Amino acid sequence: MKMFQKALASTQVFLFFCVVVFSTPPEDPIRCSSGNTSCTITNSYGMFPDRSICHASQVLYPTTEQELVSMVASAVRSKTKMKVATRFSHSIPKLVCPEGENGVLISTKYLNKIVKVDVEARTITVESGVTLKDVISEAAKAGLALPYAPYWWGLTIGGLMGSGAHGSTLWGKGSSVHDYVVNLRIVRPAAPQEGYAKVEILHEQHEDLNAAKLSLGVLGVISQITLKVEGIFKRSITYVAKNDSDLGEQVASFGYAHEFGDITWYPSQRRAVYRVDDRVPINASGNGLYDFIPFRPIPSLALALLRTTEDVQESAGDADGKCISAKATTTTLVTSAYGLTNNGIIFTRYPVIGFQNRLQASGTCLDSLKDAKITACAWDSRVKGEFFHQTTFSIGLSVVKDFIEDVQKLVELEPKGLCGLDLYNGILMRYVKASNAYLGKQEDALDFDITYYRSKDPMSPRLYEDIVEEIEQIGIFKYGGLPHWSKNRNLAFEGAIKKYKNAEKFLRVKEKYDSEGVFSSTWTDQMLGLKDGVTIVKDGCALEGLCICSQDSHCNPSRGYYCRAGKVYKEARVCTHLKSQ
Ligand SMILES: Cc1cc2nc3c(=O)[nH]c(=O)nc-3n(C[C@H](O)[C@H](O)[C@H](O)COP(=O)(O)OP(=O)(O)OC[C@H]3O[C@@H](n4cnc5c(N)ncnc54)[C@H](O)[C@@H]3O)c2cc1C
Numbered sequence: 054m055k056m057f058q059k060a061l062a063s064t065q066v067f068l069f070f071c072v073v074v075f076s077t078p079p080e081d082p083i084r085c086s087s088g089n090t091s092c093t094i095t096n097s098y099g100m101f102p103d104r105s106i107c108h109a110s111q112v113l114y115p116t117t118e119q120e121l122v123s124m125v126a127s128a129v130r131s132k133t134k135m136k137v138a139t140r141f142s143h144s145i146p147k148l149v150c151p152e153g154e155n156g157v158l159i160s161t162k163y164l165n166k167i168v169k170v171d172v173e174a175r176t177i178t179v180e181s182g183v184t185l186k187d188v189i190s191e192a193a194k195a196g197l198a199l200p201y202a203p204y205w206w207g208l209t210i211g212g213l214m215g216s217g218a219h220g221s222t223l224w225g226k227g228s229s230v231h232d233y234v235v236n237l238r239i240v241r242p243a244a245p246q247e248g249y250a251k252v253e254i255l256h257e258q259h260e261d262l263n264a265a266k267l268s269l270g271v272l273g274v275i276s277q278i279t280l281k282v283e284g285i286f287k288r289s290i291t292y293v294a295k296n297d298s299d300l301g302e303q304v305a306s307f308g309y310a311h312e313f314g315d316i317t318w319y320p321s322q323r324r325a326v327y328r329v330d331d332r333v334p335i336n337a338s339g340n341g342l343y344d345f346i347p348f349r350p351i352p353s354l355a356l357a358l359l360r361t362t363e364d365v366q367e368s369a370g371d372a373d374g375k376c377i378s379a380k381a382t383t384t385t386l387v388t389s390a391y392g393l394t395n396n397g398i399i400f401t402r403y404p405v406i407g408f409q410n411r412l413q414a415s416g417t418c419l420d421s422l423k424d425a426k427i428t429a430c431a432w433d434s435r436v437k438g439e440f441f442h443q444t445t446f447s448i449g450l451s452v453v454k455d456f457i458e459d460v461q462k463l464v465e466l467e468p469k470g471l472c473g474l475d476l477y478n479g480i481l482m483r484y485v486k487a488s489n490a491y492l493g494k495q496e497d498a499l500d501f502d503i504t505y506y507r508s509k510d511p512m513s514p515r516l517y518e519d520i521v522e523e524i525e526q527i528g529i530f531k532y533g534g535l536p537h538w539s540k541n542r543n544l545a546f547e548g549a550i551k552k553y554k555n556a557e558k559f560l561r562v563k564e565k566y567d568s569e570g571v572f573s574s575t576w577t578d579q580m581l582g583l584k585d586g587v588t589i590v591k592d593g594c595a596l597e598g599l600c601i602c603s604q605d606s607h608c609n610p611s612r613g614y615y616c617r618a619g620k621v622y623k624e625a626r627v628c629t630h631l632k633s634q
């Protein structure tokens with residue numbers, strides 16, 4: 054059995070790396086049955102947390118701000134619900150769904166022009182549908198660079214701002230892109246005498262910018278954004294693997310010591326990989342490139358094999374198999390430097406030194422050379438591949454050590470309990486800084502990104518379901534973690550708005566900009582604490598994170614999973630597998 058598992062693990066790793074160049078671009082998240090009417094929208098994973106499908110009566114594609122104003126005006130006049138959609142739709146929660154069947158989607162797909170690159174002022178002005186990839190490359194052509202950004206470049210500027218996306222730093226204004234916005238144009242509803250819609254121009258000193266730069270899309274449609282950038286610079290990256298015994302002690306000082314540092318934690322392996330990442334002089338030699346392996350095109354056949362293996366391990370309760378696969382995956386990623394190369398071709402040694410625009414983000418699985426499903430992004434819902442939950446929250450640096458130690462206590466009690474995370478590259482820990490955005494980070498914090506198996510069957514429990522559920526509840530409720538607005542399962546948003554000291558100010562701006570709520574839906578109202586019902590109570594709801602279990606039926610007693618207290622955090626209520634009941 055052990056031999057077989059080892060062979061399987063190495064096959065997995067081999068397939069994982071035999072990446073070919075033919076890739077399929079992701080599917081358009083919007084589908085219409087006739088022309089641009091009678092549409093459905095989903096996210097890039099093809100599944101919302103509650104597995105519902107969202108509808109819209111039509112999708113509109115403005116190409117200029119002027120067209121956008123008239124589209125918003127006509128929807129406001131007829132009191133039609135609207136939502137902004139992007140070409141990617143990467144948000145997991147239902148942010149993009151208009152209410153009911155008759156809403157309208159306004160896509161930023163063709164609002165994709167670079168408006169101005171100002172080398173003197175060190176700013177770049179773009180339309181909101183421009184991708185992060187294009188911002189990075191256009192800035193670089195002018196010798197400029199966005200200092201901090203998400204690691205995946207397949208996001209639009211409007212979408213990543215809309216949900217508070219970030220990279221990792223405690224330096225400068227922090228790692229959230231919205232904190233580098235110096236000017237923004239937003240098309241919002243207006244009174245009939247003003248023509249039902251108007252453009253609001255918000256510069257750095259305007260108070261409303263604190264609402265509009267992280268808005269969940271409920272204030273109107275951002276048409277244009279000006280970001281503060283810097284002169285291009287070089288970085289030096291070295292990954293250092295250590296055991297995790299002193300991780301809790303290390304995290305705060307590590308964050309302040311290294312400008313772009315982050316940590317990938319593999320708790321079941323008791324290992325942490327520190328990314329020692331700093332700015333170096335522009336004449337330091339090196340032309341490194343970061344092409345992160347999990348964001349490369351992966352052969353569909355490999356994806357299917359990996360998924361089948363995980364499905365089998367899950368249904369057979371094969372914890373050892375998962376731990377072996379996990380170790381093999383991690384070892385391969387670490388020895389191949391996660392996709393870093395010294396010169397764009399090969400990795401020979403640390404440090405990897407190179408220009409910011411070649412190191413800050415990647416996503417080669419988006420490039421399409423051929424329209425066949427030979428390779429895809431790992432989570433592409435058209436092929437059998439990854440299907441997962443993502444729990445992501447940030448914990449204040451003042452208590453983060455205690456959180457890490459609680460997770461370590463759980464690993465002591467269940468040593469194999471977290472192997473499953475490592476198949477999705479462990480827990481990614483990134484630094485975020487307090488922001489003046491009303492819905493932004495409230496204090497300097499460490500963001501934990503946890504990805505784990507989701508079954509296609511909503512009633513099917515996971516291996517060590519209880520351990521990850523307990524970590525989710527420890528992070529979010531015991532330590533008051535702030536959930537990432539565009540990730541997470543419903544329960545993470547329970548009471549979340551109360552953690553924002555300026556939530557009232559945000560709601561006042563929302564009332565001022567859109568008093569009829571045409572840009573709001575039941576889901577955004579629930580997220581903002583205006584309506585109850587963030588969690589959904591029904592049989593099996595805790596398995597999908599739609600609720601916190603309060604009775605056994607919220608788990609799955611027929612499969613041996615019952616609602617019980619947590620092991621370390623007694624207030625947690627989790628679905629625990631009881632062997633003899
Ligand atoms: C592979 C991958 C890697 C990721 N890496 C990171 C990371 O490193 N860091 C991080 O923080 N997050 C990361 N994310 C999450 C990502 O930041 C969010 O999914 C992102 O917000 C989605 O951007 P989008 O362009 O797909 O926007 P959508 O999901 O389509 O939209 C997000 C929200 O913004 C609103 N919106 C969009 N455009 C506008 C506009 N013009 N005006 C007003 N509202 C608008 C939408 O209505 C919606 O409410 C990652 C996601 C994936 C899939």
Ligand SMILES: *[C@@H]1O[C@H](CO)[C@@H](O)[C@H](O)[C@H]1NC(C)=O
Pocket residue numbers: 087088089114
């Ligand atoms: C749908 O909208 C796009 C973008 O505006 C346009 O090119 C296309 O012709 C429209 N399709 C139909 C059938 O009207």
Ligand SMILES: *[C@@H]1O[C@H](CO)[C@@H](O)[C@H](O)[C@H]1NC(C)=O
Pocket residue numbers: 295296297298
């Ligand atoms: C972890 O590493 C430290 C040195 O960095 C060492 O002192 C300690 O013994 C190690 N702990 C374990 C459990 O291996």
Ligand SMILES: *[C@@H]1O[C@H](CO)[C@@H](O)[C@H](O)[C@H]1NC(C)=O
Pocket residue numbers: 334336337338
């Ligand atoms: C880089 O430039 C500085 C001064 O401009 C010089 O002192 C240094 O030696 C240079 N370093 C390299 C690696 O060329």
